[in-house]
Amino acid sequence: MxxxxxxxxxxxxxxxxxxxxxxxxxxxxxxxxxxxxxAMQPQYLATVALLVNRKATSGQQGVQLGDQQxxxxxxxxxxxxxxxPIILNDAIKRLELPTKVEKVPRLPAKHMxxxxxxxxxxxxxxxxxxxxxxxxxxxxxxTAKQLVRMVNVSSLTNSQVFSINVDASNPTAARDIANAxxxxxxxxxxxxxxxxxxxxxxxxxxxxxxxAPNKQLMVLAGLVAGVGLGLVIGVIRELTDRTIKxxxxxxxxxxxxxxxTITGIGRLKERRVMLNEQGVSRIKQxx
Numbered sequence: 345m346x347x348x349x350x351x352x353x354x355x356x357x358x359x360x361x362x363x364x365x366x367x368x369x370x371x372x373x374x375x376x377x378x379x380x381x382x383a384m385q386p387q388y389l390a391t392v393a394l395l396v397n398r399k400a401t402s403g404q405q406g407v408q409l410g411d412q413q414x415x416x417x418x419x420x421x422x423x424x425x426x427x428x429p430i431i432l433n434d435a436i437k438r439l440e441l442p443t444k445v446e447k448v449p450r451l452p453a454k455h456m457x458x459x460x461x462x463x464x465x466x467x468x469x470x471x472x473x474x475x476x477x478x479x480x481x482x483x484x485x486x487t488a489k490q491l492v493r494m495v496n497v498s499s500l501t502n503s504q505v506f507s508i509n510v511d512a513s514n515p516t517a518a519r520d521i522a523n524a525x526x527x528x529x530x531x532x533x534x535x536x537x538x539x540x541x542x543x544x545x546x547x548x549x550x551x552x553x554x555x556a557p558n559k560q561l562m563v564l565a566g567l568v569a570g571v572g573l574g575l576v577i578g579v580i581r582e583l584t585d586r587t588i589k590x591x592x593x594x595x596x597x598x599x600x601x602x603x604x605t606i607t608g609i610g611r612l613k614e615r616r617v618m619l620n621e622q623g624v625s626r627i628k629q630x631x
Contacts, residue, residue, distance in 0.1 A: 357578045365574030369567045376566025377559060386554035390518035392508045392526040393545040396422065418539075419506050423497040425536060426508065426529055432488040432495075434528035439481040439520060448473035481520070494518075495525065505545060515551045522548035 358365070396419055425431060451470035455463050499506035508525055512518035526544055534540045595602055 353582070354579075357582050358575065361574055361578030361581075364577065365571045368574040369570035372570030372573070373563045373567040376562040380557045380559045380562045384557045385513050387511045387513060387556040388515040388518045388551040389555035390510050390512075390515070390522040390548040390551055392522045392548045393505055394508065394526060394529070395543050395545045396504045396506070396541055397543070416502060416504055418537075418541075419499050419504070421537075422529075422533070422542070423499065423506065425533070426497050426525065427492050427495055429488040430536070431525065431528050431532055432491045434532060435491065435521070435524040436481075436486050436488070438524040438527055439486065440479045442476040442478050444474050445477045446472055447475045481517075491521065491525070494521065508548075510548070511555070519548045519550045 396416070448470075450472040451467075453465055453469040454467040455465050458464050494510050494512055496509045496511070497506060498509060508522055508529075510518045510522040510525070512521065526547070530542050530544060533542050591602055
């Protein structure tokens with residue numbers, strides 16, 4: 345048959361293979377959902393926003409616009425510095441520092457009114473008690489190379505704000521690492537660039553939902569892949585099928601003359617068997 349697939353022929357292929365395409369699409373979508381849910385480890389994204397802006401003093405308003413433009417250009421340099429070991433190693437040290445946690449909450453003073461209507465303190469206020477807790481990152485053995493793979497710095501064009509984005513399998517770790525890098529950068533940039541124009545706009549919070557994998561996107565991709573695979577199988581079947589299905593193909597495509605049509609060709613074998621049985625019965629009757 346002709347190996348050219350036109351639109352009409354493709355539509356016929358789709359109609360003949362719609363069940364196969366549907367089954368493969370549903371199966372592939374289900375497999376993609378299972379992989380996204382049970383096989384892939386969820387990743388959480390925490391973000392810190394930093395502002396690059398110099399504090400203007402009296403008499404400097406005339407050069408403020410120029411300073412802003414210079415700060416925007418500095419962001420590209422800052423983005424490069426942020427992923428350097430000098431910043432990341434300092435962030436690791438900050439993560440490994442012990443944290444101060446409240447052991448006993450502060451107790452307010454208790455008062456009462458005496459017989460003369462005066463307020464008398466019964467119990468003095470008790471200050472809160474704190475203790476130092478060892479960092480959970482001490483035994484994690486984080487390295488600057490590991491943090492580089494987790495950190496991504498982004499910014500918008502002509503904006504003085506840029507963001508530190510951290511991907512981690514643990515939402516708390518993503519938040520802590522992002523904040524530690526921001527603190528380390530803010531502390532180190534004065535020594536590196538001799539400029540103190542970075543402030544933290546918003547600190548990272550603990551993400552509640554994973555940023556990856558995107559289950560909906562994976563299911564959609566699996567569905568499309570399954571339907572496409574079914575269509576490919578249908579096209580291959582069509583191109584490798586050498587049977588003649590219509591009379592018009594012989595007359596229009598091959599230019600042959602139709603001499604007639606044989607119907608019931610599938611019953612020729614049954615008819616041959618019946619004739620043989622009739623012949624055997626006649627021979628027996630003669631004998």
